[in-house]
Amino acid sequence: MIRRADYAPPAFLIDSVALEFDLAPERTAVRNTMRVRRNPDAAAAPALALMGEQLEFVRASIDGRVHADVRVNENELTIDNIPDSFELTIESLCNPAANTTLSGLYVSSGNFFTQCEAEGFRRITYFLDRPDVMATYTVTLRADKSAYPVLLSNGNLVEQGDLPDGRHFAKWEDPFKKPSYLFALVAGKLVVLEERITAGSGKEKLLQVWVEPQDLDKTRHAMDSLIHSIRWDERRFGLELDLDRFMIVAVSDFNMGAMENKGLNIFNTKYVLANPETATDTDFSNIEAVVGHEYFHNWTGNRVTCRDWFQLSLKEGLTVFRDQEFSADMAAGDTPGAASDAARATKRIEDVRVLRQMQFAEDAGPMAHPVRPESYVEINNFYTMTVYEKGSEVVRMYQTLFGRDGFRRGMDLYFQRHDGQAVTCDDFRHAMADANGRDLAQFERWYSQAGTPRVGVRTSYDAAAKRYTMTLTQGYGEASEAARATQQGPLLIPVSVGLIGAKGADLPLRLDGEKEPQGTTRVLELTGREQSFTFVDVAEEPLPSLLRNFSAPVIVEYDYTNPQLAFLLANDSDPFNRWEAGQRLATRELLALAGRAAKGEALSLDDEVVAAFARVLDDETLSPAFRELALMLPSESYLAEQMSVSDPAAVHAARVFVSGRLAAGLRQKWLAAYEANRTPGGYRPTPEDAGKRGLKNLALAYLSQFDDPADAVRLARAQYDSADNMTDRSAALSALLMAGASAKGDATAADAALEDFYRRFENEPLVIDKWFALQATQRGGPNRNVIDIVRRLMQHPAFTLKNPNRARSLIFSFCSGNPAQFHAADGSGYAFWAQQVIALDALNPQVAARLARGLELWRRFTPDLREKMHEALTDVASKVKSRDVREIVEKALA
Numbered sequence: 001m002i003r004r005a006d007y008a009p010p011a012f013l014i015d016s017v018a019l020e021f022d023l024a025p026e027r028t029a030v031r032n033t034m035r036v037r038r039n040p041d042a043a044a045a046p047a048l049a050l051m052g053e054q055l056e057f058v059r060a061s062i063d064g065r066v067h068a069d070v071r072v073n074e075n076e077l078t079i080d081n082i083p084d085s086f087e088l089t090i091e092s093l094c095n096p097a098a099n100t101t102l103s104g105l106y107v108s109s110g111n112f113f114t115q116c117e118a119e120g121f122r123r124i125t126y127f128l129d130r131p132d133v134m135a136t137y138t139v140t141l142r143a144d145k146s147a148y149p150v151l152l153s154n155g156n157l158v159e160q161g162d163l164p165d166g167r168h169f170a171k172w173e174d175p176f177k178k179p180s181y182l183f184a185l186v187a188g189k190l191v192v193l194e195e196r197i198t199a200g201s202g203k204e205k206l207l208q209v210w211v212e213p214q215d216l217d218k219t220r221h222a223m224d225s226l227i228h229s230i231r232w233d234e235r236r237f238g239l240e241l242d243l244d245r246f247m248i249v250a251v252s253d254f255n256m257g258a259m260e261n262k263g264l265n266i267f268n269t270k271y272v273l274a275n276p277e278t279a280t281d282t283d284f285s286n287i288e289a290v291v292g293h294e295y296f297h298n299w300t301g302n303r304v305t306c307r308d309w310f311q312l313s314l315k316e317g318l319t320v321f322r323d324q325e326f327s328a329d330m331a332a333g334d335t336p337g338a339a340s341d342a343a344r345a346t347k348r349i350e351d352v353r354v355l356r357q358m359q360f361a362e363d364a365g366p367m368a369h370p371v372r373p374e375s376y377v378e379i380n381n382f383y384t385m386t387v388y389e390k391g392s393e394v395v396r397m398y399q400t401l402f403g404r405d406g407f408r409r410g411m412d413l414y415f416q417r418h419d420g421q422a423v424t425c426d427d428f429r430h431a432m433a434d435a436n437g438r439d440l441a442q443f444e445r446w447y448s449q450a451g452t453p454r455v456g457v458r459t460s461y462d463a464a465a466k467r468y469t470m471t472l473t474q475g476y477g478e479a480s481e482a483a484r485a486t487q488q489g490p491l492l493i494p495v496s497v498g499l500i501g502a503k504g505a506d507l508p509l510r511l512d513g514e515k516e517p518q519g520t521t522r523v524l525e526l527t528g529r530e531q532s533f534t535f536v537d538v539a540e541e542p543l544p545s546l547l548r549n550f551s552a553p554v555i556v557e558y559d560y561t562n563p564q565l566a567f568l569l570a571n572d573s574d575p576f577n578r579w580e581a582g583q584r585l586a587t588r589e590l591l592a593l594a595g596r597a598a599k600g601e602a603l604s605l606d607d608e609v610v611a612a613f614a615r616v617l618d619d620e621t622l623s624p625a626f627r628e629l630a631l632m633l634p635s636e637s638y639l640a641e642q643m644s645v646s647d648p649a650a651v652h653a654a655r656v657f658v659s660g661r662l663a664a665g666l667r668q669k670w671l672a673a674y675e676a677n678r679t680p681g682g683y684r685p686t687p688e689d690a691g692k693r694g695l696k697n698l699a700l701a702y703l704s705q706f707d708d709p710a711d712a713v714r715l716a717r718a719q720y721d722s723a724d725n726m727t728d729r730s731a732a733l734s735a736l737l738m739a740g741a742s743a744k745g746d747a748t749a750a751d752a753a754l755e756d757f758y759r760r761f762e763n764e765p766l767v768i769d770k771w772f773a774l775q776a777t778q779r780g781g782p783n784r785n786v787i788d789i790v791r792r793l794m795q796h797p798a799f800t801l802k803n804p805n806r807a808r809s810l811i812f813s814f815c816s817g818n819p820a821q822f823h824a825a826d827g828s829g830y831a832f833w834a835q836q837v838i839a840l841d842a843l844n845p846q847v848a849a850r851l852a853r854g855l856e857l858w859r860r861f862t863p864d865l866r867e868k869m870h871e872a873l874t875d876v877a878s879k880v881k882s883r884d885v886r887e888i889v890e891k892a893l894a
C-alpha cells in the first residue's frame with residue numbers, strides 16, 4: 001500500500017535522457033543514456049534504485065565504463081558505488097509482441113505503440129519512473145523500413161535517414177522537460193491527414209492525425225476538433241500550442257480513451273475515427289470532447305504536472321472541467337441568448353447525469369475515496385469517476401465562487417508560479433485563493449473527504465414581514481465506511497438559488513442587510529453545518545429553485561410536492577433545474593412503483609406525471625435536445641442505487657411499466673414528434689440536427705415499448721433501410737430489438753436487421769463493437785435469454801478478449817449496461833462475470849480490474865442476490881493474481 005503521507009522527494013534527479021530503440025516485435029533493444037545527479041533537496045541515498053518490470057537487463061555503464069555494482073530483481077535495478085553526478089547508460093531488452101497488458105511498449109495490428117501513464121515507462125527501460133522526475137528527451141528509433149515506414153516520438157523530428165539492411169531511423173527531440181509517463185513512440189504502417197495552422201502568436205504549426213490506411217476517410221472530424229480545441233484554449237485561457245508539431249495517432253488496442261503524451265497523443269480509435277456511416281452523434285461529440293481533453297492536458301498536465309499520483313485530480317479534474325467548458329462553448333455557438341444557454345444546459349445535464357450515476361455510486365461503495373486519495377495499492381485503479389468527474393466539479397466550484405474572470409486570474413497565477421514544475425492540488429488551490437484574495441482553507445476538505453454530501457433545505461415565509469428564510473444544513477447521511485473514515489467537518493458549498501413566484505417568473509433577490517435586490521440567481525455560501533439565509537421584500541410565498549446549474553456535487557433534500565415539481569418543470573428559468581424537477585418527479589414515482597412491484601402489488605401511474613411529460617413534449621420553445629433529456633427516465637442502475645435495498649428486478653418492472661404507460665398515453669404525440677424531428681438533407685453532426693435525431697429516436701424507442709409495437713416496427717424498418725448515418729441506423733436496430741421483446745412483438749425483424757448490420761459493417765471494428773453492445777444490452781424476454789445470447793456471441797469469430805473495445809462491447813455492456821439481465825435471480829450473470837474477470841486477469845489486469853468493479857456494491861442488494869454476488873467475488877478473489885484485481889475484490893470483500 002502506497003500512502004500520500006509517505007511522500008519523499010527523489011534522492012536523484014535525471015536531467016536528460018537519450019533513448020535508442022532497435023525495434024523488433026519479439027526482441028526490442030533499448031539503450032538509455034541519462035544525466036543523473038543527487039537531488040540537493042533530498043536525503044542522501046547510498047545507491048540509485050531504478051524501477052523496471054518485464055525487462056531483460058543487459059548492462060549498465062557509468063561515464064562510458066561498464067559498471068558491475070548492479071543488482072537486478074523483478075521490479076528494481078539497484079546501482080551501488082556511484083558518483084554525485086554522472087552519465088548512466090543502461091541497455092535492456094523487452095518483448096512487445098508478448099505484451100498483452102497494453103502498458104509499456106506493445107504491438108497492435110503489427111505496429112508498435114506505447115502507453116506509459118501511470119507506470120508503463122518502467123516496462124520499457126529502467127528509470128526513476130515517477131512524475132516528479134522531469135527530464136528532456138532525445139529519442140532515436142531504428143526499424144525495418146518496409147514494415148515500419150513511419151517512426152514517431154515526442155517533440156520535433158530532427159534527423160532521419162536510411163541504414164544498411166533495409167532499415168531506417170528517425171531522431172526526435174522534445175525541448176520541454178517532462179515526466180516519464182508522457183513519453184511515447186509509434187512505429188508502423190500509418191497514413192496521415194495533416195494541416196498547417198497559424199497560432200495566435202503568428203507561428204506556424206503542423207497538425208497531424210495518423211491512422212491505418214483504411215481509416216483515412218474517418219479523420220476529418222478529429223482534425224476539426226483539434227483545431228477548435230487549439231483556438232478555444234487561446235481564446236478562453238490565453239494558452240498557445242508550444243510545439244511546432246502536434247500529432248494524434250489512433251490505435252485499436254488501447255486500455256482507455258486516449259493519452260496526452262507530449263506532442264504525440266495516442267488515441268483509442270473509438271475517439272478518433274468518424275464518418276456519418278460509421279459513427280453516431282454521440283461518437284462525434286465524444287471525439288470532440290476527448291480530442292479537446294488530451295489537447296488541454298498540454299498545459300494542465302504536461303507543462304504543469306503532478307508531484308505524485310495522489311495529485312492526479314490536479315490534472316484530470318482540471319482538464320475534465322476544461323473539456324466540459326469547451327464542449328459547452330462549442331454547442332452554444334457564438335451568438336449569446338436563450339438558445340445558446342439551453343445548449344450549454346444540455347451539456348451540463350449530460351455531465352451531471354454521468355456524475356450522479358457513476359460517481360455517486362462509487363462514493364457509496366468500498367472504493368470510495370477523496371478527490372485526492374490517501375493511499376492506493378495499484379494507481380491504475382484510481383483513474384476514477386471521483387478523481388475525474390468529482391474533481392471537475394471541485395474545479396467548477398472555484399469558477400462558481402469567483403466568476404469566469406476570477407477563475408481566469410487564478411489560472412494565470414497558477415501558470416505564472418508553476419510552469420515547468422510537478423506540483424500538488426494545494427498549489428492549485430493557493431493560486432485560486434491568492435488571485436482572488438480569498439482564504440480557501442476550508443475548501444481543502446473537498447479534496448480530503450470522500451462521500452457525497454447532502455444539503456438539507458427548510459424554508460419559511462413570513463407573509464406579514466415579507467421575509468423568506470432558507471435554512472441549509474449539511475452532512476453525509478449514511479455514507480459508506482470507506483467514506484466515513486475521511487470525514488472531518490463541514491464544507492464550503494456554493495448553493496445557487498432562485499425564488500419563483502406564482503406566475504412562474506423569478507423574483508428579484510435581496511438578502512437581509514442589502515440595499516438593493518441583486519439579480520434573480522444568487523450563490524449562497526454554506527460553510528457551517530446549519531445556516532440560515534433570509535430574503536427580504538419577498539412579495540408572495542415563492543417556490544425555491546435549489547442548486548441551480550448543479551452548483552455543487554451534492555444531494556439536495558427538499559420535500560417538493562408533485563404539483564410543485566410539475567410547476568418547476570414547466571417554469572424554472574434555470575434549464576438545469578427544469579430538467580431536475582422532471583427527474584425528481586419520475587424518480588419518486590419509479591421508486592414508489594418499484595416498492596410495489598417488489599411486493600407483487602398492482603402498478604399504476606399518477607396522471608399528473610403523464611401530463612407533465614406531455615407538456616414537455618409539446619413545448620416547442622424547448623430545444624429537441626433538451627426535450628429528449630427531460631423525457632428520458634433515470635437509468636435502472638441509478639434507481640436501484642436510490643433504494644435502501646437495491647432490487648434490480650423491481651426497478652426493471654417499474655421502469656418497464658412507466659415506459660409502457662408513457663408510450664401508450666402519448667402515442668399520438670410520439671408519432672408527431674417522430675415526424676416533426678426528421679432531418680432531411682445530408683447528415684450534419686451539428687448540435688441542432690443531433691438534438692432532432694435524439695428526440696426522434698427517443699420517440700421511436702418509446703413507440704417500440706408499446707404493447708403492440710406495429711407502428712414502431714414499420715417506422716424502424718423504414719428508418720433502418722433508408723438511414724444515411726449510424727445514429728439513425730443503430731437507433732432503428734435498437735428499436736427493432738425492443739419491439740421484438742414486447743408482448744405482441746416477434747424478433748424476426750430484429751434478427752434480420754442484426755444480420756444485415758453485421759454484413760454491412762464486417763470490416764469496421766468500431767461498428768461491430770456496436771453490434772455486440774446492442775445485443776448485450778437488449779431487453780430480452782421469456783424466449784430471449786440475454787445471457788445465452790452473450791455466451792453464444794463470445795464464440796463468434798469476431799469476438800476476442802484481447803481487444804479491450806471488443807471485451808467492453810460485449811462483456812461490460814452486459815454486466816453494467818443490462819442490470820435486469822445481469823442480476824438474474826439464478827446468479828448466472830455473476831458466474832459469467834467471475835469467469836470473465838478471471839480470464840481477463842491473465843491477459844490485461846487494467847481491463848480486468850474495471851470489470852471487477854461491477855460487483856462492488858454487492859452489500860446493498862437483496863439478500864438472495866447478495867449471497868450469490870458474494871460467492872462470485874470469493875471465487876474471483878481465490879483465483880486472480882494481478883495487484884489490480886486483487887485490490888478491487890479485497891476491498892469489496894473487506
Ligand code: B3K
Nearest residue numbers: 117118258259260380383
Ligand atoms: N491521462 C490518461 C489516462 C491514463 C490512464 C492510465 N491507467 C488519459 C486522460 O485522462 O487524458
Ligand code: ZN
Nearest residue numbers: 293297316319
Ligand atoms: Zn485526462
